[in-house]
Each structure stands twice: as C-alpha cells, then as structure tokens.
Amino acid sequence: MAFETHYSLRSLIGAGKNRSAHKKVFSFDLFDTLLIRRIHDPDLVKLPVARYISRLAARARISVGWQSVQRQRDQIEAAHRARTGQQFDDHEACYPRFMGELLEQLFGDSYSPGLLGEVTDFELKMENSMLVPRLELVEWLETLWTAGKEIYIISDMYLPATHLEKLVEHAGLSGYVTAVVSSADTFLAKASGRAFSHVAKKFGIDPQSWVHIGDNPISDGLRAAEFGIESLIIRDPAEEQRRSIVKRYYNYSDGKPFWRGRLLQQLMAPHEKENSRRSPLYVEGYNFIGPLIGLFVQRVAELCLENDIKKIFFLSREGWTFKNYWEKAVPILYAGKKVPDIEYLYVSRMALAPAACAVQGLTKTNASIAFLPPGNRDFRDLCRIFGLEAEKFSGILAKHGIGEDTCLSHIHDGYDPQNRKRFETMLEDAEFQGEVKRQTRDSNLALQRYLEDIGFFHHDKVAVVDIGWLGSIQRFLFEAVSHREDIPQCFGYLFGATRGIPYPVEEKNRIAGVVYDRDRFDLAASTLFYARDIFEEACRAPHPTLNGYECDGDGYKLVFRKTDDEIGRAELEQDSYFAPLQQGIIDSAERFGAAAALLGYEFADYKPWINSVLVNKLAFPAAREVAQIRHQHHLDDFHGQKKPKADFAKGFTPLWDRSQLQLKFDPFIRARAFFRHLRERINE
Structure with a gap:
C-alpha cells in the first residue's frame, strides 16, 4: 500500500475527511505535524x-x-x-x-x-515554549473526536508518553486523544515500523480501519503503508520556508551580531492559532517596545548579579511595566539562578521633590531642574513643585528684592538676569532655607516611614530602576534620606540617561543608562531623544500619579492626584488609547523570556540590533508609524501653565511633531532631522 503526500494542510485534511466515513482509527505524529516548532533544530x-x-x-x-x-x-x-x-x-x-x-x-x-x-x-x-499547535489540524482533530473516532498520538521521541502527555495537554489537545504512545517507553519506533504493530496489538486495532498522518515519508509514510495502514504525509512548503528563515537567521547570528536580535524577534513571533488579528498599536507593543524592555530588564538582571545586588525597586509609574515584564520573563530566562527580589516603589518627582528639601534645603541645582520645563516661570511655580506655601516667604522675598511673580526663567517675557542672581542669593539665606525645611519636614518624615515599611533600609545594596532621563527621581530619593546611616548603596539603572544636568555620583549613589547613556557616545541609541514621551506613555502604570507623602498619626499615606479634572481626563484618554500597546508589551514578556533563554546571549550581543531598531523606528519612521504611536496627551507633573516667549517655539520642529503631510511628501525631512540630531550630539 502506497502513502499519499500532500503539500498543503487543506489538501491533507480534505483527503482525511474523505476517508473518515469508513475509518475508525486516526493516529497523528506529534512534532512537526500536530505541533510545529518555533526553532529549526x-x-x-x-x-x-x-x-x-x-x-x-x-x-x-x-x-x-x-x-x-x-x-x-x-x-x-x-x-x-x-x-x-x-x-x-x-x-x-x-x-x-x-x-x-x-x-x-x-x-x-x-x-x-x-x-x-x-x-x-x-x-x-x-x-x-517552542511548540505551537497547527490550527487547522487541531480543528480537524476535534471534528474527528466528536464523530467518535479513536485518536492516537504516536511519536519517535526520547521523552516517554507521560512527558509527552504534558506537552499535549499544554497544547490543548488532551481532551481529544485516546492515548499517547512514545518509542521511549518500549524502544519500538515508527522508523522501523515496530511502533505500528505494537500499537495495533496493544489497542486491538485493525490496520484496515486505520489512517496515520505525519511528516516523515519513511517513518510516517512507508513504514505505516508496509503495515497496511493508509498514510497521509504533509510536506508544507510555507512551513518549510519559515523554518529555513529561522535557520538562516540562526546561522547569520553566529558571526553577525545584528541577526541575534532579529532571531530573537523571530522566535517570539506568534504562529498558527496564536496569530490572530491585532491592532497596529498592539503589534508595535509586541514587536518593537516589548523586546526593548525585555533586553533592558535582562541587562538590569546582569548588572545586579555582577554587583551582588539582592533587591530591586522599580520606580515611578514606568517601573510598574518593568516589574510586570520581569515577573513574566526572568523566571525562565534565569531559571536555576538566584535573582534579586523585586518590589514596586510608589514615587514621582512631585512627591519626592519636597522630601528632598527637608534636610539639605532647596539647592541651586534642584531649582534649576524645576525651571527646565518651559511652563515654569516664577517663584510660585517653584513652590508648586517643592510643596511650599509662597505667601509664607513674602518677607524673605521682599528682603531680596523679588516677588512671587518675578520672572526667573530666561525663556519668558520680563526676564532680568539680575532677578535670577537675587534669587540665587536668596538660596544662600539661612532664614529662607529654614522655612523650606520647616515646610517640607512632614513630607520627608512620611517618606521615611514608607521606605521603612517596605524594608528599603534593610539592604546593603539596592537597584533602583526607572525610565530616565535626568535621574531626577533617584536624585530626590537619595537626597531625602542620605542623612541616614542605614541608607543602602543605590545603583540606579535607567532605560535612557540623557544627563541634561550633571548627576551627583558618589560611592552610595550611582546611576547609569542601559539602552542609552550620554556619558558613552552612542549615536544610534541617542535617537531615544526623538520620542522619549512614547516610552513613558507606553510603560505608564494604570494608577494616577503620586502627588506626595503625608503623615497620618504615627504612620503615613500616599496621596495620588485626582483624575476628574481636565488633565486627569486627558490622561485617562491617553491610557485608553495606548491600552493595546501596553497589552502587546506585556504579552511579549513570556515569549521574550523563553526565546532569550534558548539563545543564551547577553545584552551586549543584542546591542547592534537594538541600535538598528531605534534608528529605523525613531529617526526614519514611516508616516503611519508616527501617526499610530505618537502620544495624544503627555502629562509632565513638573510642567506649569505659563506661556514662554512667542519666539521660544520657533525654529526647527522635531520630526515626531511634524504633520502627516510633511512626513509623507517631504523626501528629505528625516535626513535633515537626523543631521541636526547628529550635530547636537557631537556638540554636547
């Protein structure tokens, strides 16, 4: 009896259905038939x-x-x-x-x-993690089972049937299978034909009532036919092409590092039953931002293991996504290795800024950070950021010749450099600093109670992980508690460190950018400057921004901003818009962990691919990509409501702020933006 070879699942299933009326038993090969592998080998x-x-x-x-x-x-x-x-x-x-x-x-x-x-x-x-059920075959399997057919899975494999049954169950097939048979249990394999006679004898099957489906023309085809079983062999050119692409990427990755990231991405790709229609935002989250976060998390783990850090605190609202990604990816990526414990820390610049002033007062550097956003103009903006009551400084302000509404930012109308000098002189006034410390003391005390409650001071070393960019959150956090003898050594790891204001590095307070750090010239990675807001919005936690820490009797409470005002509603609208993007990021985590574990590469091995992706996606994006993932509303809690000079916004418009018409029809706009970016980075 000959066997039939089919070159598509449709053809094979059609032939099987034609036989189902007069056949009682159907058996299937498991690997590369019912289940395909993400890998070629x-x-x-x-x-x-x-x-x-x-x-x-x-x-x-x-x-x-x-x-x-x-x-x-x-x-x-x-x-x-x-x-x-x-x-x-x-x-x-x-x-x-x-x-x-x-x-x-x-x-x-x-x-x-x-x-x-x-x-x-x-x-x-x-x-x-590397197996995917073939959707059409699974659906046919269900149909056969419903029709009362006996269904067997027969595999030549070193895993015994009890182990294969777990794979079958994970694939969702166990409810449609009479028995699973493995050559590892009897050493009787399909390759010699012995498995078919063994199954026939064990289960009392007449070969004339039996159809076998597999992918190997010898083991599943010829040997079954020799025993009198009708055999259908699948040779799927599309599946063979997919495996050959994976093999090519794998071979390329051995000598060309770029292909390591491309291979990682390929192994994460959904197939068959997993590959349902998704929104463009979900796809961007799964294919673009998700793997970048995965590699960032992997590098954080590497650095913690190198520095013997036993505890990680994920900071700010972006840290919520980093923590979730870690929980799904790291257990399989670092299986068998003791990785640090993790915890999410409720912090924000607005919450920490007052607490940072309670011991040291308001420093010149921190005041400069407050005036970086163009919406901040005067002393009232400073008080809003650092949690101060402006009216209680009226006498001190008058003594130094400035008022609450005196312009202190050079990008606003009415700015006089002499007023800024008077302000900086006031920062050296002990009376001024005494009032600052008095007003911020409770905020600092509440923060310390919160940190004591979560065990922050119980460790010799901790990693604090944040999105970036100036490191303001870690700066304020460390300054708020640096007076304590039990403060741990803080290793700050940022997704990107732009370092617009020098960071005060010391033995107990270090900071480093992972994907990008301005202290290490990396032109490709510096394209993060193009669209930093995207990464912030994509990773933002589903809870409101933390506004501050307040004492509550002998305890503390966390105060979150309200969401029923105009800014809160805009933020909720942005969260709703980006929900598919965030879902794509989270869904990619387990696949990333498994793929990265299989490949065994370190972060440095993927860096050429990371840089390529950043340049292509951020510096030379398609117009539709900008339209899809450009933020609609971006909340900057430091940003005030004052309007800067009319000519402040004039000049070169950033690429990601351009209109769709410009992005579609100006052929040189991306090149001009890139050369400008290159010049700015070289001149830093």
Whole structure:
C-alpha cells in the first residue's frame, strides 16, 4: 500500500475527511505535524537545559560549565542508544534514564531524585515554549473526536508518553486523544515500523480501519503503508520556508551580531492559532517596545548579579511595566539562578521633590531642574513643585528684592538676569532655607516611614530602576534620606540617561543608562531623544500619579492626584488609547523570556540590533508609524501653565511633531532631522 503526500494542510485534511466515513482509527505524529516548532533544530532546546543544570550545580557548589554538561548529556544519550540498538531494531533512548545518569554523575553525593523532577519540569517548559499547535489540524482533530473516532498520538521521541502527555495537554489537545504512545517507553519506533504493530496489538486495532498522518515519508509514510495502514504525509512548503528563515537567521547570528536580535524577534513571533488579528498599536507593543524592555530588564538582571545586588525597586509609574515584564520573563530566562527580589516603589518627582528639601534645603541645582520645563516661570511655580506655601516667604522675598511673580526663567517675557542672581542669593539665606525645611519636614518624615515599611533600609545594596532621563527621581530619593546611616548603596539603572544636568555620583549613589547613556557616545541609541514621551506613555502604570507623602498619626499615606479634572481626563484618554500597546508589551514578556533563554546571549550581543531598531523606528519612521504611536496627551507633573516667549517655539520642529503631510511628501525631512540630531550630539 502506497502513502499519499500532500503539500498543503487543506489538501491533507480534505483527503482525511474523505476517508473518515469508513475509518475508525486516526493516529497523528506529534512534532512537526500536530505541533510545529518555533526553532529549526529541536536540539536547541537542550542548550538552556544545560545552562539550567550548570546553575543548579553552582548552587550545590559544583563547578561545571554548561558546554561540559551538554557534552556529557550527548555522550550518555549516545551510549544509551547504542545499547538499545543491540537489542532492538531502533536506536532509541529514554529521557528519565539518561538524564538521571547524567545528574548522578554531575552531582555525586548531592544528587537526589527530586533533582531529576526539577530538570524535567524545566525541559518540558522549554519544549512547550517552542511548540505551537497547527490550527487547522487541531480543528480537524476535534471534528474527528466528536464523530467518535479513536485518536492516537504516536511519536519517535526520547521523552516517554507521560512527558509527552504534558506537552499535549499544554497544547490543548488532551481532551481529544485516546492515548499517547512514545518509542521511549518500549524502544519500538515508527522508523522501523515496530511502533505500528505494537500499537495495533496493544489497542486491538485493525490496520484496515486505520489512517496515520505525519511528516516523515519513511517513518510516517512507508513504514505505516508496509503495515497496511493508509498514510497521509504533509510536506508544507510555507512551513518549510519559515523554518529555513529561522535557520538562516540562526546561522547569520553566529558571526553577525545584528541577526541575534532579529532571531530573537523571530522566535517570539506568534504562529498558527496564536496569530490572530491585532491592532497596529498592539503589534508595535509586541514587536518593537516589548523586546526593548525585555533586553533592558535582562541587562538590569546582569548588572545586579555582577554587583551582588539582592533587591530591586522599580520606580515611578514606568517601573510598574518593568516589574510586570520581569515577573513574566526572568523566571525562565534565569531559571536555576538566584535573582534579586523585586518590589514596586510608589514615587514621582512631585512627591519626592519636597522630601528632598527637608534636610539639605532647596539647592541651586534642584531649582534649576524645576525651571527646565518651559511652563515654569516664577517663584510660585517653584513652590508648586517643592510643596511650599509662597505667601509664607513674602518677607524673605521682599528682603531680596523679588516677588512671587518675578520672572526667573530666561525663556519668558520680563526676564532680568539680575532677578535670577537675587534669587540665587536668596538660596544662600539661612532664614529662607529654614522655612523650606520647616515646610517640607512632614513630607520627608512620611517618606521615611514608607521606605521603612517596605524594608528599603534593610539592604546593603539596592537597584533602583526607572525610565530616565535626568535621574531626577533617584536624585530626590537619595537626597531625602542620605542623612541616614542605614541608607543602602543605590545603583540606579535607567532605560535612557540623557544627563541634561550633571548627576551627583558618589560611592552610595550611582546611576547609569542601559539602552542609552550620554556619558558613552552612542549615536544610534541617542535617537531615544526623538520620542522619549512614547516610552513613558507606553510603560505608564494604570494608577494616577503620586502627588506626595503625608503623615497620618504615627504612620503615613500616599496621596495620588485626582483624575476628574481636565488633565486627569486627558490622561485617562491617553491610557485608553495606548491600552493595546501596553497589552502587546506585556504579552511579549513570556515569549521574550523563553526565546532569550534558548539563545543564551547577553545584552551586549543584542546591542547592534537594538541600535538598528531605534534608528529605523525613531529617526526614519514611516508616516503611519508616527501617526499610530505618537502620544495624544503627555502629562509632565513638573510642567506649569505659563506661556514662554512667542519666539521660544520657533525654529526647527522635531520630526515626531511634524504633520502627516510633511512626513509623507517631504523626501528629505528625516535626513535633515537626523543631521541636526547628529550635530547636537557631537556638540554636547
């Protein structure tokens, strides 16, 4: 009996349906038939398992590199197959046997039976992360089951049936399967044809009532036909092309670092049943911002492990997304390794700015930070930011010859440099600073109570992770509590550090940009300047901005801004618009963790790809990309309502503020913007 080869699922399923009326039993190959792999080579799943075992060994104080683990696994598995081949037609192996032997060799007296279970669970988790059910075959499987057919899954695989059943269950197929059969249990495989006779005998199946579906023309086709089973073989050119693309990316990545990021992105891509229609914003979140956040989180983990940091605090509203991404990606990416504990810290510039003044007063640098936003003009704006009551400074202001509404910003009408000098002289006045400290004392006390409550001071080292850009939040946080003897050493890790105002680095207060840092010239990564607001809005937490800390008896309370005013409503509108983008980011996290774990690359290996993506997306975007992800409303809690000089906004309009007509029809607009950006970065 010959077997049939079909070159599309539609053709194969059509042939199967024609036979379903007079056939009782249908069996399916599992891998590359019912389930396709994201990777081209199934052996690649073994590599993260080797790294996992190496990490478990390190925790048991056994030094063995993952490459050595993999070599020993290959040797032991080959020996098992050779011994099996002496007794059976098929050279098969059984995972619990050879993996148990490997672990006993590696761990010696430290070995316990539970260790095999841990490693098995991780290997199955990696397998599941790389497997995708074929939608059309699954739907046909359900139809066959509903029609009362017996359905078997038969696989030539070193995983026994009990393990394969977990993969089948994860794929959502277990409810439609009579039994799962693996060659690892009997060493009788489809490759020799022995598996078919074994299944027929065990389950009492007449070969004349049986149809088998698979992808291997020998194991699934010829051998089944020799036993009298009708066999249908799938040879899907589209699926073969997809695997060849993955293989090409994998081969390129060995010598050309750019392709490492492209390969990562390819392994994260949804397929078959996962690949439903999504909004353009969701796709941008999943394909663009999500992987960037994943690599940022991976680098933060690397830095914490290098510096022996046991605790991470994710700061500000953007830290909420970073923390969520960490929780989904890091457990599989760093499986077997002790990573830092994490916590979300409720902070904001507005909440921390008053607390930062309680001990040191209002510094010249912090006052300069307050006047960076163009909407801030005078002393009243300063008081709004630092939580001060302006009227209580009337006498001090009069003494120095300035008023509450005296212009102190050079970009506003009425600015006189002498007034700014008078203001800076007032900053040196002990009476002024005494009043500042008095007014901000409760805010500082409430902050300290909050930090004590979450255990901030219980650590020698902590990482504080934020989006960026000046590091103002970490600056204010450290200044607010730097007087305490139990303050931990703070390692600040920012998505991007623009450093518009020099940061006060000291032994206990360090800061570094991960994706971009102005202290390290990186022209490509500096394109973050084009659209920083996008990253802030995309990562923003679903709760309102924190306005401040207040004492509440012997405790404290967190005060959030209201959402029922004009600014609050605009923020809610922006959150609603960006909801698909944020969902795409979060949905990408688990896929990122699994793909990055399989590849085993470090952050530095992906940097050429990161830079390429940033330049293409931010400096040379398509007009539709700008229209889709450009923010509608951006809340800057420091920004006041004053209007700067009429000519302040004149000059070159940033690329991401241009109209759709300009972006579509001006062929040189992106090049002009890029050369201007290049000149600005060189002149910094």
